[in-house]
Amino acid sequence: MSESKPILLVVEDDPGLQRQLRWAYEAYEVVVAGDRESALAAMATHTPAVVTLDLGLPPDPDGTSEGFATLEAILSGYPDTRVIVASGHGARESARRAIGMGAYDFYQKPVDIDDLGFIVGRAFHVAEIEAENRRLLQSATATPFARLITGSPEMLKVATMVERVASTDVSVLLLGASGTGKEVLAQGLHATSRRAKAPFVAINCAAIPENLLEAELFGYEKGAFTGAIKTTPGKIELAEGGTLFLDEVGDIPLPLQVKLLRFIQERVVERIGGRKPIEVDVRIVCATHQNLKKMIADGRFRDDLFYRIAEISINIPSLKEREGDALLLAHHFLQRFRADRPSAPFRFSPQAAAAISTHSWPGNVRELENRVKRAIIMADGAAITPADLDLADGVENSLMTLRQSRTLSDRRTVTAALMASDNSISGAAKILGISRPTLYDLIRDLGIEVQH
């Protein structure tokens, strides 16, 4: 991979500030444009991930009209670009308008190079994560787990385990909270097993009334009970040669647990009202959000059945535990649902992205899917907002994190410089490129203890 620096486009008409910014951002290759035309030319040539844009551009250097026109042109041509808007004119109103149009962030002049540098750094970071997300989305859809979208190491580990057990015929118990993707994984398991061409039959044991569950699973002969007007095979039979997925297996009532156990041991079913045993070859995969061990202790689940269905148990992490996945999945669902509603926004506002990243997702992926579905219907701006998702604004949180992370990174850098210079103040100041008094101030503000 090339080690070239990322390109930052600075749209600024003041030559003094142009020079200052060019000098300040050593980590980037800074491209400068002084007006709309040259900004769009630079966009076409370099397609930078991040742009800083002064709203006061010629021919309206004292107003904002040209700046807004430039913002609109950039965002409509290059919707993935993070545009950071800087202006001294009627800052609040301009800020609101710019963010509403899809700007990434806003900065009020006069420019503080350090602060703006931090915002720019974060914008590149987010752009990188999003690019990575897009790559992951592409590669994820190429795997046998076509419906499983994840970039988190914990979940990838789960997918690898599922893939590994798929080639065997052991029974698998998937443990995870509601909406974590148990059925998606069960389907992935089936699709990667030797049974892939045979049926995958799923049954949610919690969704079917107790008295109907037996008929659903085992089938019945005509006339076996009132309403049994024709002979009907059960789900177990329908899964012949393939995989039977028993979701919420903990909800199977005890008498039916006995019958299921018998089937698993003998591999034959008898329809209700039937006399002849029917041989069935199926792979059993179960899932539950309940604690089966506790249910066994309470006498609500049979331990002999548990050991039959749980030759291998796999824990599925909650969405909150999969770092970065909420945003990755949100983009995935946005793309998917937009297919039916092309006029919907194609991006989340920075506030919405922050809200998605900080929400605790008690309903896991299903909750996320529903919120994005809702947002696509509700949204009427350029970007999806936290309100469209019915989430609290995440920006306050992210701003706190911004401040905290800045302190954290300063502390780390100063401590490393002190260690490298054997706690010599002048040595550390030299490494950090600051004066000794500035370093003393920093050490005090950051609460660092210097050992002598």
Ligand SMILES: Nc1ncnc2c1ncn2[C@@H]1O[C@H](COP(=O)(O)OP(=O)(O)OP(=O)(O)O)[C@@H](O)[C@H]1O
């Ligand atoms: N990693 C994932 N990638 C893409 N979509 C997912 C993922 N996980 C779950 N989904 C989607 O979220 C929804 C819920 O998933 P699923 O039904 O598999 O969860 P579950 O754990 O079986 O839920 P429950 O226990 O409530 O039945 C489905 O629409 C599914 O397609």
